[in-house]
Amino acid sequence: PVRRGLRFSQDPGGPTRTPRRGRPYARVDRPTAGAHRPRSRRPGPGGDRPRDHGGDRGRAAGRFRPADARTRRRRIVTRGDRGAERVAAIVLAAGRSSRFGRDKLSASLKGRPVLQHVLDALAVVDIDDPVVIVGTDEQHATAIDWRAARRIRNAEPDRGLSHSLQLGWSAVMATSPPPGVVLVTLGDQPATDPTTIRRxxxxxxxxxxxxxxxxxxxxxxxxxxxxxxxxDLVAEATRDRGLGPLMDLHPDRVRELPVSGMNPDVDVPADLVALIAADWADRVRANADQVAQVRATPDEADFYAPVTRMFVVDPGRRDDPVLDALLALARPAETWLDIGAGAGRYALPIAAVASGVIALDPSSSMLEALRNGAARAGIGNVRAVEGRWPPEADTRAELGPDPVADVSLLAHVGYDVELIVPFLDAMEAAARRLCVAVMMAESPAAIAAPFWPLVHGRERIALPALPEFLELLEARGVRPEVSIVASERRRWQDRDELRAFLRRQLWTSPGSEADQRLDAAITDLTESTSDGGIQLAGTPSRDIGVVRWSPGAS
Known part of the structure; x- marks a missing residue:
């Protein structure tokens, strides 16, 4: 059954832009005479990292003043002198990743290696042929789409970032004709923005x-x-600071272009975790914003009250491969914490083989269905706790101090949790032996995505799901065990049940124009099943991952 996450934290992403191929060189125009150029004042001392060719991070942006006072000294190169300048690009990617603990450039972010993001950003602005300075141990080589990049190996990476910069500079300046502009990027800055490069x-x-x-x-x-x-400044650069110290020493030879946003590098695993978590949160917010734009019905006090019966299943069933995988992990003397237990889909059958289950859910109607199901099945070792996750003060008082159970379970929730890192931190803290997550390759709500263009005239923004969850775990230092099972195609008893489900996924009001479009879409996109039910036409079964890891691994 599809749950709308748990809305444990804040209630409620987007496709990656595909780089385009184009001209072999990007171009930059020379200025017309008298063009205004802002000049940066000398930046203050300091810096927080010893390896940024562009200088110290963390200082406030420099102030700017007009260049009138420099007019007599400035040499203006006009378009008529040589015309548009050829652009070369250098990507510095020879670091040893010693602080990261493994090859950081091949670490996954939004389904692509960190270095791939930088190369893709260059490709968007028609630079397909950068010079990439690589190290002696290119673990990421086979995972990268290099396009027309020219790789040059830095055989002495211990000489630092400056040596890589000088190797790249020599390579691009040896071409004929030499470039008039050289763009230098870092291979471990996956947030590099094509818009910034264009500017x-x-x-x-x-x-x-x-x-x-x-x-x-x-x-x-x-x-x-x-x-x-x-x-001369490139030649003078030393060690792992690149041009940073020289830019500070010669501010009269430097201009700065203020840009919005941030461009962090990935030095340690926490940097990658922060980027994955930020992208997760962005997608959850975008998904929620989409709902706010189209919704015709308000939230009820208990979102699941009208559809609770859809989540009630037989705890004694024998045809559920996910349940089979969970039962194989259960031990008779252990207690489980089911975060988002709902009506007891997994809590009740696990309780039949374990010492007990703490079933936590924010929906009183779901917990009432769970209690009724436990009574019918004669299961007396389930403790229902109404509350959100991470637990607030009253829920914490009821649960007691961590760890509250031997196993923490998260099943088909978390997709729409904006602050996913605190959510996971609390889940791991609650478990003594094992953490288990059951997640789909696409969020459960994605089953309604084909209806969005027909009803609302827009594509549905997808929530994070299993691939992003695994990226996050791996960035946190977890090497989880993952079992993939194929779920059965989702079916509904009749058209009315499907319509009720879809109204909650598309936020339509009965009788509205959008609801009429929904009725038409149901006719177009569904088919009858052999047992008289109804299902979406042409949709395959969805893969489900059963993910398990030690709570102390992060």
């Missing part, structure tokens, strides 16, 4: 100030655009 390339050239860096809200100064006049 850097669109800025006029200034040989007196040949370094142009993007200044983000988090203090990051990458990517950096270099002109040939920066060659």
């Amino acid at each position: 850097l390339l669109a800025e006029p050239l200034d040989p007196d100030r040949p370094i142009l860096s993007a200044r983000h809200a988090d203090g990051s100064r990458n990517p950096v655009r270099l002109e040939p006049a920066a060659a």
Whole structure:
């Protein structure tokens, strides 16, 4: 049965843009005479990381002033001199990932390696052929779509970021004709934004100030655009700080382009966790915003009260492969905590073989159905607790101190939990031996996605699901065991039951124009089953993952 998450934290993503291929070189135009150029003041001292070629992160963005005072010194290079400048790009990706603990460039973020995000951002602006400086141990090589990138190996990565920069600079400047602009990016900054790259390339050239860096809200100064006049500074760079110290030492040769947003690098696993969690939260919010735009019916005090019966199943069933996988994990002397137990789909049969089950759910109607089911089946070792997760003060008082159970179970909920990291932290803290999650490859609500274009004229924004959950666990240092089972195709008893379900997924009001479109869509998108029920036509069964890991692994 489909549950609308648990709304344990805040109630309630989007497709990745496909890079386009294009011209072999991006272009940047030279300025017209008299073009205004802001000049950055000298930035203050400091910095929080020793390996940013674009400088120290964390400082406030520099202030800007007009360049009038520099007019006499500035050499303006006009379009008539040489025309549009060829752009080369360098991606620095030779680090040893020593602080990350494994090859960070192959770590997965939104289904792609970290380095792939940077290469894809360049491809969006028609740079398919960057020079990528790689290390001696390219574990990520086979996982990357390099396009036309030219890889150069840094045989001495211990010499630091500066050596990689100098290798890349020598390679791009040896081409004929040499580029007029060189864009330098870091391979471990997957949030690099094509819009920022475009803005850097669109800025006029200034040989007196040949370094142009993007200044983000988090203090990051990458990517950096270099002109040939920066060659002496590139040659002077040493160790793992790249151009950062030299940019601080020579502010008169640097311009900064203020940009919105952040561009963090991935140095340690916590950095990757933060990026995955931020993307998860963005998708949950976008999904919820979509509901707010189309909803014609308000939320009820208990969202599940009208549809509770859809979640009631026989605890003695023998045809559920997910249940079979869970029962294989149960031990007679252990207690389970079922987070989002609902009407007892898994809590009741597990209680029949375990010492006991704590069934937690925020829906009083669901818990009432669970109690009734337990009474009918003669199951007396289930304790129903009404509350949200992570537990608030009153729920915590009822549960007691952690760990509250031997096994924590999360089954078909969590998809719409915005703050997923605290949710997982609390789940792991509650378990002594094992954490188990049951999640679909797509969120349960995705079954209604084909109706959204027909009813609301827009594609449904997908919630995170099993792939994103596994990415998050792996970023947290967990190597989970995963069993994949195929679920049966979802069926409903009749058209009325399906309509009631879909109205709650599409937020239509009975009798409204949107509801009339829903009725027409049901006719178009469904088919009858052999037993007189109804199901969506042409939809395959959905894979379900049973994920298990030790609570101390994160």
